[in-house]
Amino acid sequence: xxxxxxxxxxxxxxxxxxxxxxxxxxxxxxxxxxxxxxxxxxxxxxxxxxxxxxxxxxxxxxxxxxxxxxxxxxxxxxxxxxxxxxxxxxxxxxxxxxxxxxxxxxxxxxxxxxxxxxxxxxxxxxxxxxxxxxxxxxxxxxxxxxxxxxxxxxxxxxxxxxxxxxxxxxxxxxxxxxxxxxxxxxxxxxxxxxxxxxxxxxxxxxxxxxxxxxxxxxxxxxxxxxxxxxxxxxxxxxxxxxxxxxxxxxxxxxxxxxxxxxxxxxxxxxxxxxxxxxxxxxxxxxxxxxxxxxxxxxxxxxxxxxxxxxxxxxxxxxxxxxxxxxxxxxxxxxxxxxxxxxxxxxxxxxxxxxxxxxxxxxxxxxxxxxxxxxxxxxxxxxxxxxxxxxxxxxxxxxxxxxxxxxxxxxxxxxxxxxxxxxxxxxxxxxxxxxxxxxxxxxxxxxxxxxxxxxxxxxxxxxxxxxxxxxxxxxxxxxxxxxxxxxxxxxxxxxxxxxxxxxxxxxxxxxxxxxxxxxxxxxxxxxxxxxxxxxxxxxxxxxxxxxxxxxxxxxxxxxxxxxxxxxxxxxxxxxxxxxxxxxxxxxxxxxxxxxxxxxxxxxxxxxxxxxxxxxxxxxxxxxxxxxxxxxxxxxxxxxxxxxxxxxxxxxxxxxxxxxxxxxxxxxxxxxxxxxxxxxxxxxxxxxxxxxxxxxxxxxxxxxxxxxxxxxxxxxxxxxxxxxxxxxxxxxxxxxxxxxxxxxxxxxxxxxxxxxxxxxx
Numbered sequence: 001x002x003x004x005x006x007x008x009x010x011x012x013x014x015x016x017x018x019x020x021x022x023x024x025x026x027x028x029x030x031x032x033x034x035x036x037x038x039x040x041x042x043x044x045x046x047x048x049x050x051x052x053x054x055x056x057x058x059x060x061x062x063x064x065x066x067x068x069x070x071x072x073x074x075x076x077x078x079x080x081x082x083x084x085x086x087x088x089x090x091x092x093x094x095x096x097x098x099x100x101x102x103x104x105x106x107x108x109x110x111x112x113x114x115x116x117x118x119x120x121x122x123x124x125x126x127x128x129x130x131x132x133x134x135x136x137x138x139x140x141x142x143x144x145x146x147x148x149x150x151x152x153x154x155x156x157x158x159x160x161x162x163x164x165x166x167x168x169x170x171x172x173x174x175x176x177x178x179x180x181x182x183x184x185x186x187x188x189x190x191x192x193x194x195x196x197x198x199x200x201x202x203x204x205x206x207x208x209x210x211x212x213x214x215x216x217x218x219x220x221x222x223x224x225x226x227x228x229x230x231x232x233x234x235x236x237x238x239x240x241x242x243x244x245x246x247x248x249x250x251x252x253x254x255x256x257x258x259x260x261x262x263x264x265x266x267x268x269x270x271x272x273x274x275x276x277x278x279x280x281x282x283x284x285x286x287x288x289x290x291x292x293x294x295x296x297x298x299x300x301x302x303x304x305x306x307x308x309x310x311x312x313x314x315x316x317x318x319x320x321x322x323x324x325x326x327x328x329x330x331x332x333x334x335x336x337x338x339x340x341x342x343x344x345x346x347x348x349x350x351x352x353x354x355x356x357x358x359x360x361x362x363x364x365x366x367x368x369x370x371x372x373x374x375x376x377x378x379x380x381x382x383x384x385x386x387x388x389x390x391x392x393x394x395x396x397x398x399x400x401x402x403x404x405x406x407x408x409x410x411x412x413x414x415x416x417x418x419x420x421x422x423x424x425x426x427x428x429x430x431x432x433x434x435x436x437x438x439x440x441x442x443x444x445x446x447x448x449x450x451x452x453x454x455x456x457x458x459x460x461x462x463x464x465x466x467x468x469x470x471x472x473x474x475x476x477x478x479x480x481x482x483x484x485x486x487x488x489x490x491x492x493x494x495x496x497x498x499x500x501x502x503x504x505x506x507x508x509x510x511x512x513x514x515x516x517x518x519x520x521x522x523x524x525x526x527x528x529x530x531x532x533x534x535x536x537x538x539x540x541x542x543x544x545x546x547x548x549x550x551x552x553x554x555x556x557x558x559x560x561x562x563x564x565x566x567x568x569x570x571x572x573x574x575x576x577x578x579x580x581x582x583x584x585x586x587x588x589x590x591x592x593x594x595x596x597x598x599x600x601x602x603x604x605x606x607x608x609x610x611x612x613x614x615x616x617x618x619x620x621x622x623x624x625x626x627x628x629x630x631x632x633x634x635x636x637x638x639x640x641x642x643x644x645x646x647x648x649x650x651x652x653x654x655x656x657x658x659x660x661x662x663x664x665x666x667x668x669x670x671x672x673x674x675x676x677x678x679x680x681x682x683x684x685x686x687x688x689x690x691x692x693x694x695x696x697x698x699x700x701x702x703x704x705x706x707x708x709x710x711x712x713x714x715x716x717x718x719x720x721x722x723x724x725x726x727x728x729x730x731x732x733x734x735x736x737x738x739x740x741x742x743x744x745x746x747x748x749x750x751x752x753x754x755x756x757x758x759x
Contacts (some may be wrong), residue, residue: 003178005143006161007315013365016142016311018151021076025297026142027097027290028104030059032413034102036104037061040117042090044442046752049118051444053083053660054117055092058127058139062099063087068446069147073303080296085424085442088416094412099292100405101196101218102394103140104144105500106203110136115496129254134224137204141197141217141224143289144298146306147266149282150175154658159311159639164660169279175314176280181322182313185329187287188336189261190309191219194302196289196388198341199401211339215389218348220337226260227252227457235322237280240265256465258379259733262287262333282416287333291388292405295412297523300604301370305377308369311357331611348428349380386615419615421624421731430455430621431727432471436741443745443752456755459748466748470723471741474748476582477722484691485722488566498690505568507531514555514565525570529552530562537561540633541659542640543570553636571716573703575661576676579729582747585681587729587738588673594628594657594666598649604638605630605645608657616731619662627667628657642750671696671735679709687717695744697724 006012029037041063045054055064065083071078072389079475087097096106107113113136115127126434130139155172165171195216210222219224230247247253256272258669264284267275282387285306290297312679318327336345345351359374360368393405416424423434426449433455440447440459448458455470473482484490492502500738508514522545529539538561558565579587596607611617612627628634630645632659638644641655649655661667680702688696699719707714726740746753 001162001164001174002157004315006158007311008364009157009161010386012154012157012161014363015151015154015157016167016367017152017307018368019307020147020149020312021303021307022147022152022282023065023067023076023080023298024147024289025065025080026098026144027059027065027297028059028140028142029063029091029095030098030104030406030412031410032094032096034104034402034409036106037092037095039092039095042092045091046246046442046444047437049120049123051443052446053444054087056118057142057147058116058130058135059116060116062116062140063141066447069149073300076303077296077300078300081425082423082437084296085422086438088413089420089438090442096409098142098405099290099408099412100299100401101141101143101289102200102217102223103137103142104203104405105201106140107231113137113140116536124254130258132303133254135206137394137424138224139208139616140204143218143224143286145293146285146298147282148285148307149311149504150310152720155474173280176265177234177237177285177319179310179313180265181326182235182316182395183263183283183285183310184261184326185318185332186313186354187219187329188333188345188347189354190287191216191333191336192339192345192347192351192386192387192507193377194291194303195290195337196248196292196392197223198389198393199396201402202520203685211263212214213393214338215387216289218289218336219333221334221751223337224260226258230259232259232261233323233328236266236697237275239583241276244272246422253569257291258540263579289388292615295386295415298432301373301483304370305373308362308367308373309356311365312354312361315361316559334411341387341393342384343599345381348381355381357605382516401516407611418664419623421616421727422622426452427622429451431623432621432725433457435727435730436468436471436744439739439741443459443749445749445752447746459590459745459751461751464749464751468744468748471664472695472744474744475682481691481693484714484720485693485696485720488529488531488719489564491720493690495717495720498687500687500690501713503527503568503571503716503718505566507533507553507566509564511555511559514551514567517567518551520547521567522548522551525572527566527568527570528558529566529568530558530621531566532562534686537665538565539571539660539662540636543659550636550640554631558635568718571701571718573701573716575718576672576680576700576702577679577697577704577724578635578700579689579724579726579738580693580698581740582694582742583689585673585684586674586740586743588676590670590672590682591661591663592657592668592670592743594634595654595668596628596649596657597655598651598655600651601650603646603648604643604655604657607649607655608645616733621725621727625733626666630657633665634658663725668733669728671729671732671738673738674734675705677705677709678717681707683709683715683717688720691720694721695724696749697721 026568053066057064065087067079077586118124159168159171190547197218198213229252232243235501238681244256265280266284267281269277280288291299355377384390424436426434445469450456450458457465457468495502527541538558577589578585596611615624616623617627637657658665663669684698688698700720701716729740731740
């Protein structure tokens with residue numbers, strides 16, 4: 001088949017960059033000094049044997065991070081970043097991930113390397129057989145497995161351009177087999193560019209098997225390879241399956257997955273019977289060292305190169321004798337792997353031709369690539385010190401490879417813990433959603449983002465599927481219950497009918513009507529607020545009445561947020577947010593309105609700027625606390641206290657910028673869950689139940705919590721929120737953290753809690 005001609009067809013070009021990707025990344029857990037960890041796999045990661053994202057490889061310290069299948073490289077790296085965050089924050093706080101493929105210093109006695117403590121006895125037995133055959137030390141090598149599938153649209157387009165093969169599945173097999181054979185022949189090029197294991201740490205080699213620096217121990221004959229008598233043919237899928245099965249039958253391999261080829265043909269399962277039945281679904285590239293200079297062990301440009309390289313290998317001619325072509329590649333690769341990291345490769349001319357051909361191919365096919373991709377490839381070829389192995393070797397010359405690796409690991413560790421409330425890769429999403437996603441990944445619940453902008457998630461555990469929007473909007477609450485809470489008038493009426501105290505007031509649909517009612521409220525304590533909005537937007541509070549000008553401003557601000565507004569009596573007391581989930585109060589928060597404390601020197605505006613520098617403060621619900629503002633409402637509040645933004649308050653004086661205490665408008669959050677009496681918690685639960693709701697943030701005004709809730713006017717319910725923020729309970733300004741996102745997941749997936757109790 002003339003793939004060169006077919007790939008240039010106009011009907012094929014639009015699909016060339018369509019693909020599915022996945023990454024499996026192995027790393028050793030170490031302590032903060034770079035010593036191999038002595039702890040067990042993190043207990044917070046449940047379903048340890050078959051966790052979809054975080055598993056153990058050979059040893060108890062060898063953590064394997066697995067991304068879901070992604071349709072873009074950007075999506076792939078978002079997931080990889082997020083899973084890293086979960087891994088780091090699930091491990092012991094004094095542990096980090098080793099950034100090199102070669103393990104840190106190993107125990108002198110090989111038996112002290114602990115095999116993964118899995119529940120499945122067969123999996124443990126398999127690892128024991130590997131230890132017996134290859135030794136435990138060699139099993140401690142780590143790397144990247146890059147899973148790649150050409151987009152089905154591309155395969156179909158190519159299939160329709162030829163008539164030689166009538167069966168689509170057979171054609172797809174031939175596509176992957178050609179790419180695989182060419183990859184195996186040319187993999188020395190990957191080893192030259194991205195090999196990154198020039199030397200080993202203490203106790204890796206039992207004897208001085210290798211006493212010089214090389215490009216990649218891992219990719220050489222000293223690395224993770226089968227004995228020479230393991231020979232598998234790639235000439236056809238039938239020959240591949242037959243030769244692999246023969247190795248197992250002869251006892252040369254204990255299982256098919258013991259075949260450590262740089263490329264595996266995959267059908268979705270480890271069993272070759274599935275491969276025979278369904279054909280090749282994707283290929284797994286297994287010869288990629290961890291890139292120590294990338295936080296996640298592989299870089300975006302590196303992955304972009306691999307995709308382009310695989311297209312190039314489909315385009316490029318191959319040798320006539322398939323198995324000889326592959327075997328020659330093994331020989332070439334070992335030569336390159338054992339070259340000194342700073343020496344030019346003996347295949348420099350061939351490497352230059354590959355880069356030139358790849359660039360020409362990208363230009364002719366109009367394939368967009370990073371501006372620096374081919375610049376960097378040529379830089380690495382012209383100067384071996386710019387390859388990964390060269391860079392690591394040169395850095396290590398200044399101190400040692402161990403010190404370099406420990407320093408890199410420490411940097412990555414610090415990044416992972418810098419903003420522990422965020423989930424890397426998804427920091428543009430609302431914070432409660434990020435935290436829920438973190439917990440879902442940790443709990444082994446499969447996660448799919450259906451609409452990133454709309455915060456819409458699909459969560460799946462086995463056959464159990466739940467859809468979640470904005471962190472806690474679920475199928476457990478009906479559509480009408482959401483509408484009830486969204487409408488403050490309806491909420492008040494229902495609660496009042498059930499005997500709960502709510503503020504008295506009126507609803508207005510026009511500014512004119514509200515203005516005509518000024519005299520009804522001017523001398524009273526009252527609140528002006530939109531009818532249906534959340535986050536405290538457009539709310540003004542007047543504790544001692546208001547003049548007409550301020551009253552008009554408050555009405556205008558409220559109408560800016562909604563077409564109807566409410567003017568209600570102001571209930572005296574302290575406002576508390578009760579988070580109710582499935583008829584139970586899981587958290588109570590005291591919220592203090594946005595404020596600054598004077599120092600006698602700085603203006604209010606300067607104090608606001610200073611307080612907003614707190615790393616917990618930010619915008620758009622991406623941080624636990626919101627930045628304070630100096631807008632119309634805040635200036636109105638200052639005016640009521642005879643202040644303006646340039647005023648300098650006395651030292652220790654607290655100046656409030658808002659009457660409403662919403663965290664979303666710059667307030668401070670204090671957890672008081674354990675201090676609130678049960679009778680007030682029961683009021684919250686019963687009120688939420690009256691609304692027919694399962695997940696709700698309900699706001700109570702309580703003047704004195706020591707007064708029984710049954711006393712007249714002991715409390716007032718001012719609002720019920722259908723999508724209550726959870727992050728402010730999880731990361732309060734003061735007090736105990738309440739992991740509400742985990743409670744939501746346990747409510748949706750009670751089987752996870754059962755699994756935890758088993759573990």
